[in-house]
Structure formats: structure tokens, C-alpha cells
Amino acid sequence: MGSKGLYACYKIDMSDDRELLKISNLKASIDGKEILKGIDLEIGSGEIHAIMGRNGSGKTTTANVIMGHPDFEVTEGGVLLDGEDLLEMEAWERARSGVFLSFQYPQAIPGLQVGNFLRKSVASIRGEDSAKGPGFRELLKESMESMNIPRSFLSRYVNDGFSGGEKKRFEILQLMLLKPKLAVLDETDSGLDIDGIRDVAIGLNSAIRGTNAGALIITHYSRILEHINPDFVHVLMDGRIVSTGGPELANKLEESGYEWLEGSGPDE
Amino acid sequence: MSKGDARDAVGDYKAGWNDPENSSIRFDFGLSEEVVREISKLKNEPNWMTEKRVKAFRHFEERPMPTWGNTPMLEEIDFDKICYYLRSSDSTKKDWGDVPEDIRNTFDRLGIPEAEQKWLSGVTAQYESEAVYHSIREDLEQQGVIFLDMDSGLREFPEIVKKWFCSVVPHTDNKFAALNTAVWSGGSFIYVPKGVKVEMPVQAYFRINAKNMGQFERTLIIADEGSSIHYVEGCTAPTYSANSLHSAVVELIALPGSHIRYSTIQNWSANVYNLVTKRGIAHENAKIEWVDGNIGSKLTMKYPAVILKGEGSHAEVISVAYSGKGQHQDAGAKIHHLASNTTSKILSKSISKNGGRGSYRGMVTVSPKAENCKLNVVCDALILDKNSQSDTYPTMEVSNPTARCEHEASVSKVGDEQLFYLMSRGHSEEESLAMIVNGFFEPFTRELPMEYAVELNQLMALEMEGSIG
Numbered sequence: 209m210g211s212k213g214l215y216a217c218y219k220i221d222m223s224d225d226r227e228l229l230k231i232s233n234l235k236a237s238i239d240g241k242e243i244l245k246g247i248d249l250e251i252g253s254g255e256i257h258a259i260m261g262r263n264g265s266g267k268t269t270t271a272n273v274i275m276g277h278p279d280f281e282v283t284e285g286g287v288l289l290d291g292e293d294l295l296e297m298e299a300w301e302r303a304r305s306g307v308f309l310s311f312q313y314p315q316a317i318p319g320l321q322v323g324n325f326l327r328k329s330v331a332s333i334r335g336e337d338s339a340k341g342p343g344f345r346e347l348l349k350e351s352m353e354s355m356n357i358p359r360s361f362l363s364r365y366v367n368d369g370f371s372g373g374e375k376k377r378f379e380i381l382q383l384m385l386l387k388p389k390l391a392v393l394d395e396t397d398s399g400l401d402i403d404g405i406r407d408v409a410i411g412l413n414s415a416i417r418g419t420n421a422g423a424l425i426i427t428h429y430s431r432i433l434e435h436i437n438p439d440f441v442h443v444l445m446d447g448r449i450v451s452t453g454g455p456e457l458a459n460k461l462e463e464s465g466y467e468w469l470e471g472s473g474p475d476e
Numbered sequence: 477m478s479k480g481d482a483r484d485a486v487g488d489y490k491a492g493w494n495d496p497e498n499s500s501i502r503f504d505f506g507l508s509e510e511v512v513r514e515i516s517k518l519k520n521e522p523n524w525m526t527e528k529r530v531k532a533f534r535h536f537e538e539r540p541m542p543t544w545g546n547t548p549m550l551e552e553i554d555f556d557k558i559c560y561y562l563r564s565s566d567s568t569k570k571d572w573g574d575v576p577e578d579i580r581n582t583f584d585r586l587g588i589p590e591a592e593q594k595w596l597s598g599v600t601a602q603y604e605s606e607a608v609y610h611s612i613r614e615d616l617e618q619q620g621v622i623f624l625d626m627d628s629g630l631r632e633f634p635e636i637v638k639k640w641f642c643s644v645v646p647h648t649d650n651k652f653a654a655l656n657t658a659v660w661s662g663g664s665f666i667y668v669p670k671g672v673k674v675e676m677p678v679q680a681y682f683r684i685n686a687k688n689m690g691q692f693e694r695t696l697i698i699a700d701e702g703s704s705i706h707y708v709e710g711c712t713a714p715t716y717s718a719n720s721l722h723s724a725v726v727e728l729i730a731l732p733g734s735h736i737r738y739s740t741i742q743n744w745s746a747n748v749y750n751l752v753t754k755r756g757i758a759h760e761n762a763k764i765e766w767v768d769g770n771i772g773s774k775l776t777m778k779y780p781a782v783i784l785k786g787e788g789s790h791a792e793v794i795s796v797a798y799s800g801k802g803q804h805q806d807a808g809a810k811i812h813h814l815a816s817n818t819t820s821k822i823l824s825k826s827i828s829k830n831g832g833r834g835s836y837r838g839m840v841t842v843s844p845k846a847e848n849c850k851l852n853v854v855c856d857a858l859i860l861d862k863n864s865q866s867d868t869y870p871t872m873e874v875s876n877p878t879a880r881c882e883h884e885a886s887v888s889k890v891g892d893e894q895l896f897y898l899m900s901r902g903h904s905e906e907e908s909l910a911m912i913v914n915g916f917f918e919p920f921t922r923e924l925p926m927e928y929a930v931e932l933n934q935l936m937a938l939e940m941e942g943s944i945g
Contacts (some may be wrong), residue, residue, distance in 0.1 A: 275900050278892070303902040315897035319915025325901075328911075332902035365915065382901065 228422040229274075230251045231391050234285035234449075236273045241324040243269040245447035246285065249382055250388070256412070259426045259431055260465055262442035267426045268312060271394040274424075276302050288389055306389030306421075309394045310379040316367040323362035324376070326385055333386050333473060349438070350373040351384040352445055354414065355407050372399040380411035391415060391423040397432035409435030430458035497844030506556040509533055512658050515561045519627055519661075522634055525641075532647035532657035539651040542777075545837075546804050549775045553749055559719050560659040560692070566697035588696055605825045610858060616674065621705075622667040623678060626694050636667060639704035644727035644755050644783075650749045655686040656692045656725040663724065668703040668734070677706040677739070677925050693902040694933040699734035699762075706737040708925060709929060722773075728756030730764050739767040741928055742776070743935065746803055750776040759785030760815075767923045768795040771935060779837060781810035784818035785844075791820040798941065799864070808838040808855075808869075813879070816847040817945070820927050824855040827913060829939075837869040837883075846873040851879065857887045858916050866896025 229251040236244040240345050243266045261267050272278050274287060276299035287294040294302050317325070331339035331394070337346060339348065341446050352361070354376045367375055376396050383391050393412065398406050409432060416423045423436065433455060441458045443451040443466070451457065507796070512533045516526040521724035541550050616623060622633060630637045647657040668674060699705055722744060730736045736756065744750050750773040756764040766780035782791035797805035804830075811820040826834030835856045868885055890912050898908035914933045919931045 277896055277898075298905070299896060299899040300902050300904050300908075303900055307900075309900050311900075313893075315891070315894045317894060317898065317912060317915050319918030320911055325911070328903070340691060341836075365753040365918075386901070461904075 219422055221422060226422075228290060229396065229424070230254070230286070230288045231274075234270075234273065235283045235286060236269060236280045236282055238269070238280050243280075243447055244273065247444075247447070247449060249449065250441065251367045251420060251424060252421040254405045254417070254439070255417055256407055256423045256425065256438045257440045258427060258431075258436075258438040258451055258458065259449075260461055260467075261441050262429060266442045266447040267444055268394055269347045270354075271312075271392045271424075271426055272307055274302075274390075274392055275299055275307060277445075280414050300332075302341060303386075303388075305451065308383055308388035310376075310385055310391065310393040312396075312398070314370075314375045314392040316370075318365050320366045321362070322364050322366055323378055325366050326362075326382065329382065330385050340464050344388075349384060351411075354383070355381050355411055356403075360397070373401065373404045375392070376404060378431055380408050383413055384415050387421070389421050389423065393423065393425045393427075395426055395428065397427055397429060405432050406435060408432065412436060430462040433458045445469060495915045505559050507533070507558070507560050507659065510657050513559055515659060515661070518561075519630075519648075522638075524638060525630065528642065528647065529658050529660075532654045535648055535661075536654035536658055537653060539654055541617075541651060545777050545806050546775055548750075553721060560609045561661055576812075591824075591840070597845075601634070605896075610748045616678075618671040619672045619674070621672060621674060622665065622742040624665045626663040626665045626696065627661065627811070629696070630773060632668070632851045633665070635727060636698065637665065637696065640696055640727065640729055642727075644729065644757050645725050645753050649753060652723045652752045653725050656694060656753070660692045660694035660725070662691075662766065663695040663726075664697070664707070664709075665695070666697040666705065666707065666939075668699045668705045671699075671702045673703060674705045677708045679708040679710075679925075680761045691720075691722045691724070693724045694792060695724070696729075696740070697727070698729045699733045699736045699740050702733040703731075704735035706739065708739045708860040708928065709821060710741045710743070716756070722748055724754075726752070726754040726762055728754075730758045730762035731755060732760040734759075735763045735765075736766065737765040738780075739779060739924060739928070740923070741769040741932060742771065742773065744776075746772060746774055746800070748773045750778065752776075752778045754778065755781040755783065755810075757783045757785050758789035758791060758851060760820075761788040762786060763790040763792075764790040766809070767920070768793065768807070769924075770795070770797045770807050770919060771932075773803065773805070775804050775806070777806045779808045779839075781811050783811070783812045783814060784820065785814050787815045788817045789815065790818065792823075793821075793832040794920055794923055795825070796917050797826040797834050797918045798936070798939065799826070799834045801830040801832060804833045804835070806835040806837055808836045811841075811851070813840070813842040813846045813849040813851065816845070817849070820852070821853075822853045823919060824853075825858070825917060826856075827860065827864060827916065828866050828925070829860035831863040832865060833865040833867075835867050836867065839871040839873070839888075840881075841873040842876050842879045843864075846876050847878050849876065849879045852882045854884045856885070856916070858913070859887065860913075861891050910940040912939060 210319055224463065227250055231249040234244050234247040235242060236369055251374055257408060259270065269280060273282060276297060282295055289307060292305055294307065296462060297305065327339045330344065367378065379396060396408055400408065413436060414424060415421065425436065438455055441455060442449045442451055443461065503617045509530060512529050513526060516529050533822050582852060588631065612859060624632065642657065646651050647654050668855050697707060742750060754766065764782045770776045770778065780793050784791055789809050793809035795807055795809065797807045801806045805826060807890065808824060809822045811822065820840065822838055825834045826836060828834040834857060838853060838854060840851050841850050857869055859866055866887055871884060872883065874881060890909065894912055895905060895908045898911055899905060903911065912935050917936065921932055924932065
């Protein structure tokens, strides 16, 4: 795909590997069932990592545990963002510390207008001053244009009656406005057409590449990775990372599936 | 009961404070025919009004309590412990600067001066029983619009009042309408002449300030042919330890081709009985809209009604109710289609929290002779915890087969995933809940003037504080 080279120029100097996110031996369960069985993952500033894996391997749980979903219990291990212990924080405190999650299934909030919601969210995460004045309006306008989101979107209700594609574009719009240190994208590409995937990739690249931020992309498919060109690809299987490589690992998974990795967990 | 009791602790209610009672005349508690006659005499009312009051009082005495709704709560009302008339300043003032200082302080804390901005056409603020402040912008006066407190209306325009008073809500309508007719004081009197369109909302504030002070305001609005008016009323009350009774009557007359919108936010403190009769008559091609928000009170029983008397007339009732701990909001709407080609719409939204109870009680009727009527009823309830309750009592009596009726009802709970989504955007759990709640009320809020919308949103955010276990 020709667009692959288009974004290569964003790729930053890998020598700047200041540690942004450090996940160590993370174990988490829901309703007493252990889903994550010891995850180790480090993301440096400016890096984009991808996690691939089959359904039920623990991908979405990883995203939810990083964000602080109250249903999951962390039984062991640690998650540090810029040296701060995320596990000590509520979800909203993590958001204010710089964690962003693009949801697989964004929730509808009937009656809450998009424009109002965006302003309030920017204010609570980046401060009141960032949510007003020409600076905010300009950023909003540019970000909406780059995501191909029309102005009329602002007066709709958050995710209420949105198509699948609109929901995902809206998640990335929030990413661009909230400017997190760490963006976690949970299957943002699923259900998107080619144009949608390209727009998401543009949004993500502009939010992460060339900044001190980092991203973790959770996906089933390598297609989005062709546009994003991740620095590392990890394979998650039964709650553990069983393989780590460069973008070529995604291509191999696409071609050969996951069978060749069966039984390759660190404990086996 | 000493006056000192009235300065009780402030409690957790947002607007929960009260000024020392500065009343020149005050009645003892309890009601009798003598008290009714005395009220009328003090106001120098014409004889017909005195007799109407007395007749209504007798009906009130004979009439049993309603046997439906929250009867146990109703039975707790002790009519002998209510003061029926209290005048807090000697005469009605028109200039803000002339209003006594302690009363102005009260209004300052309610934010009324800010409310009085250019877009407001006039302000009537009811302090205890009588309007103490009343201003009308000159352009309104020039258009011939009458906007007075009801007592002045009766004094200055007795013929108009006599013609319409009790024409929509007769004193025999219900026990509380009878009580109001017997002891009414204050309220607004508005007459809009033919063809005059009042562009800006006209506004009045009400509050109860004396302990055990019943508030029995009476409002009468007449929109002459082809005219239009938007009347806005907002209420807050201090917290008291004893029960207070608020029993108003509002009558609207929309003559052919006219349009009346009546918006209310009632924010009584959690010990107030709010038992109000609101009804309008819409003549040919006229339109009546009730926009009604019930936030506080111990028990509210209120069903804004429209009688669609003239062909092609239209009614809308948009209401929200919020019930917290120990509160019961029994609210809804009544619409009677008496003429052909009449249309109506009811949108009712209720939130119950912390053991509160919200009830929708609605009645829509279509008479046999009314052809091609359209009616639409939507009621949504949001329940915030498992201790709270919502119930629905919808009634439709359709006696003409050409009517088109739609009815939708929903009950929902705040989802954990919705909360998590908002929290992941930096909003605390309480803020997130407030965003969901305000979103739920949004179809109502957007009908309000901006200021009221902001006030309501802030109020709900306050209500959500401390609600997360």
C-alpha cells in the first residue's frame, strides 16, 4: 500500500526511548476469573505499540485496566505512567494524568451535546484556559476538518444515533483535543471502512508522532497498522504477551494466523 | 410557635436560609370564615370577591381530601398550623431601590438582579404573600400590556378580573383550588391586547420565607386574539423544620389565534407541600404550552391542564420532576380535546434518587364530536439507585375513532459503562452523573430561557454531590 511510506517521516529517533508507560507483571481478574496473567510492557515517548490477539486473549481487559475500569480487580503487578502509579487512581484521575482510551463501544449520552462535552472534557483534563478562546476554537476546527467531521456534529448528542464510523471518528477527535500522554485505542479500526481507517491513522499520527506522547493500539487486523507503522507489535494470548516484534510481525499474523504461536507463552 | 423558630438551622438545601420576618401584619395560625373576610377587608376588595372567597372557604371545609395520589402524605397536612396571610412590606414597590434592604438581600442571594437583564420584559418578585417589586419595561406599557400583581390587578381592572376569575378553575374544582380561592394573595395578572406579541419572556419569582407560611398565589393571564406571551416563574424556598403549604391556582385564557407559554421551575425546599392547579383554555387556533419543572418539595401534586375548546387549537406540556430522599413528585398533565383538528403533546421526564419517588399521572380525553385530533404522550423515567421508585398512571379516553394517538413510556437506569465513559474523559463520578442527568433533562432545559437552563443544570450538579456511595 503506497500510503505506508507517507507516514514514515513521522517516525522519530528511536534513541529517545524515555520510558512513558511501564506495565510490569500485571495480573487482573473480573468476577474472580483471571484474565491478565502477568503482562510486561514498556512504551517510550513518541512510540506507537500495537497489541494483536484473538478474541478473549485479554486485549480489551488490558485497555480497561490501564484506564481504571472499576469492574476489574488488579491482583498483582504495576502500571506506571511517567513514574506515577496509575493503579492508585480513579479513572478520571488517570484521564487528568494523561491516559486516554478510545473505546471499542463508545457510550451514548442522550441530551449531552458534543460541543459542550468536548469543552468540558478539555477543561477538566487540560485546564479551563485550554477550553476557551481562539486557540481552542482553532484546534477544534482543524481537528474536525482532518477527521472529516462536519460542524453540525457539535450540536448532536454524544454518540447518540451515531453510525459505527461516526463513533470512531469522534473518539479520535477527542484524542486530538485532549492531547493525552498515552493513547490507548481499543479496536478503533473495527467496523471502519478504508476512508475511516485512513482518517483514524492521520488523527493518531498527528497526536502522537513528533510528540512526547505514546500510543497502544489494540487491533485484530494489520490494515490499520499499515497506515500507522507501529514501532513494536505484541501478540497477546491467554492473558500474556507471547511474542514481540516490528511491523513485520503484524503481516505474518495476517498471513499465517495465530496457530504458529500456540504454546509459545513464556511459561511453557 | 415563636418567630425565633423560623430562624432554624440552614440544613443542606442550596437556597436554605431565611431572613428575619419583617412583617407589618401577620395572622395567627388557622383558618375561619372571619379570617377569610378579614383578608378581603384588609385588601379593600369589592364585595363580589369577598363573597367568592367565603363561598370557596365553605366548599373547602366540606370537601374531603383527595382519595388518590399520596394520601398518607396529604393526611399529614395540618391546616390549623398554617398561616394564611402575611404581608411583608407595606405596599407594592415598583422601583428596585425602594425595596427594603433585607428583602433585597434575599433576592440578591437568589441571583435575581442578574436575572433582570435586557431580555427580561418585566419582573414581579413575590415575597411572602405580596409582590414587593414590580417593574414593567416601558415598551410593554406602551403596547398596552397589563402586568400587575393580582391584588393590584383586582384594584385597577376589576371588570376584567371579574369576567375571568374562576372561569377556568372554578372554586369547586378541588379542595386546594377552593382553599386558594378563599385565601389567595399575590400572583400575577396579565392582559395582552389583541395582536400584541410580547417578544421577551416576562418573569416572576416566588418564594416562601416565613415558617408555616402558606403561599396561595393566584395568577390570571388573558391573551387576547392573535397575541402572544411567554411567562416565566421560578421558585426557591428556605429550608424549615415545619411543613409549608404552597397551593397556587393559575388560569390561562388563550383567545382565538393567541399563544401563551407558561414556564416554571419550582425548587421548594424538601418540606413544602406543592399542590397546584394550573389550567388553560385554548380557543380557535390558539396555543397553550406549559413548561413545568418540579425539583424540590416534599409532595408535589401538579397536572398542568389544557382544555382545547376551539377548533385547531394546540396544547403542549413539557415537564420534568426530580425526587430525592423523602420526596414524592406526582406530576403529569391533563388535556381535553373538545374540538376538531386539535393537537396535543405531552413530554414528561422524571428522575428519582436516594429513595425518592416519581409518578407520572396523565389524562388525555377526546370528546365524541372532536374529529381528527392528534395526541402524543411520551414519558421517560430515570432511576438512579435501587431504593428509588418510578410509576406511571396514564389514562386515555378517546371517544372519537378519527383520533391519532401515540404513547411511549420508558424507564432506564444510569449505566456503569456510561459513567466509565465520562470518567475516562476526566470527569469525576459525581460530575459524570450530573452530565447524564442534565442530558436526560435536556429536552426540557432547552425550552427554558438560557438563565434558567444554566440554573437548573447547576442545581442538578449540586444535587448529584455526595450521591456516590
